[in-house]
Amino acid sequence: xxxxxxxxxxxxxxxxxxxxxxxxxxxxxxxxxxxxxxxxxxxxxxxxxxxxxxxxxxxxxxxxxxxxxxxxxxxxxxxxxxxxxxxxxxxxxxxxxxxxxxxxxxxxxxxxxxxxxxxxxxxxxxxxxxxxxxxxxxxxxxxxxxxxxxxxxxxxxxxxxxxxxxxxxxxxxxxxxxxxxxxxxxx
Numbered sequence: 502x503x504x505x506x507x508x509x510x511x512x513x514x515x516x517x518x519x520x521x522x523x524x525x526x527x528x529x530x531x532x533x534x535x536x537x538x539x540x541x542x543x544x545x546x547x548x549x550x551x552x553x554x555x556x557x558x559x560x561x562x563x564x565x566x567x568x569x570x571x572x573x574x575x576x577x578x579x580x581x582x583x584x585x586x587x588x589x590x591x592x593x594x595x596x597x598x599x600x601x602x603x604x605x606x607x608x609x610x611x612x613x614x615x616x617x618x619x620x621x622x623x624x625x626x627x628x629x630x631x632x633x634x635x636x637x638x639x640x641x642x643x644x645x646x647x648x649x650x651x652x653x654x655x656x657x658x659x660x661x662x663x664x665x666x667x668x669x670x671x672x673x674x675x676x677x678x679x680x681x682x683x684x685x686x687x688x
Contacts, residue, residue, distance in 0.1 A: 503563060505538045505555040513545070515564035516553075520545040520616050545614070546621050567615040573605045581605065583613060593620045603658035604629045604676050625676040630685050631655050633670050636662065649681075 503514060510526045525541035538555045555561070571583035571591060580592045581602060591613060595602055597620055604625055605611075614622040636652035649661040654674070662681045666672060669688025672681060 503561045505536075505557050505559045505561075508538050508540060508555065508561075513564050513566060514542070515562040516542070520564035520566060520621070521551075524550070545616070564616060569613050569615060570610055571613055573607060573609050573611060575607075583611065591615075591620060593623060597621065598623055600658070600679055601625050601676060603654070603656045604631070604674060604679075605656075606631070627676060628673050628682060629676055630671050630673050633662070633666060633668055633672060636666060636668050638667065 503512070508514075508523060508526060510523055512523045514521050514523065521542040522545055523540050524543045527539040529537040529539060531537070536557045538557070538559075539552070540555065541550060541552050543550050569585060569591070571585045574582045574584045574590075576582070577592070579595050581595070581598060583591045583593060585591070593613065598605075601623060606629055609626065609629065611626075612624040613620050614624070631654040633652045634655055637650060648664050650664055650666075651659050652662045652666060653659050654672075658679075660672075660674065660679065660681055662672065666681075666684060667688060671685040673683050673685055674680070675682045
């Protein structure tokens with residue numbers, strides 16, 4: 502149980518049985534009366550945001566969240582199967598993974614956030630390496646500016662890459678932004 506004075510950015514709280522994370526926080530002390538804590542909260546399941554104000558005597562519940570480190574095993578239709586060190590399986594729907602499903606590599610370790618025995622979020626390593634499966638050849642001489650071209654990686658995700666990247670090259674992708682980081686090796 503948290504009191505309003507415990508509120509801060511990044512704190513996870515539970516409102517009506519749903520986990521939220523505080524994304525913005527503002528403390529207001531008017532000349533008269535009780536202090537007010539203004540918070541912007543993000544729903545950890547749906548991603549929707551809401552704004553709430555709390556007085557200094559208000560309390561909030563702590564969510565029952567579990568974080569497990571697991572390895573990606575395989576894809577089964579619209580679901581992705583992960584294994585922990587005891588070989589227990591956990592199935593995660595594609596909606597929960599979002600675009601990060603394109604960055605999954607076999608045997609990659611991820612952190613899965615679980616609320617009430619249901620996965621609600623997956624955190625990948627910061628960088629993953631993927632092979633370019635389709636891109637147009639770059640035009641020579643067009644290097645005066647940072648010119649990018651579209652390329653498809655394994656799994657069908659389209660990413661913008663520099664002109665010198667060719668089909669078959671292995672690139673490093675930042676999983677936080679989904680953008681190109683650097684080239685690991687050439688084809």
